[in-house]
């Protein structure tokens with residue numbers, strides 16, 4: 001089972017005034033709350049990397065880990 005961790009660096013992120021990742025993500029992983037962009041549903045990420053490629057401040061990191069089914 002593949003697990004995905006998405007790290008959003010709030011020091012780099014421009015928040016709601018950007019919001020590109022939230023707009024572009026096909027599976028609605030991100031949410032906009034007040035002026036911040038949050039990683040709301042990383043379990044829906046399908047590793048298309050659109051958000052990484054379009055983020056203007058390189059605020060996102062995606063880590064793929066192999067989880068063990070128990």
Ligand code: SF4
Pocket residue numbers: 008012013014015016018019020021022037054055056057058059060
């Ligand atoms: S695309 Fe980057 S800078 Fe823009 S809201 Fe998303 S993480 Fe923040």
Ligand code: SF4
Pocket residue numbers: 006024025026027028029044045046047048049050051052062
């Ligand atoms: S890699 Fe694709 S599916 Fe995953 S969070 Fe980014 S835009 Fe969404």
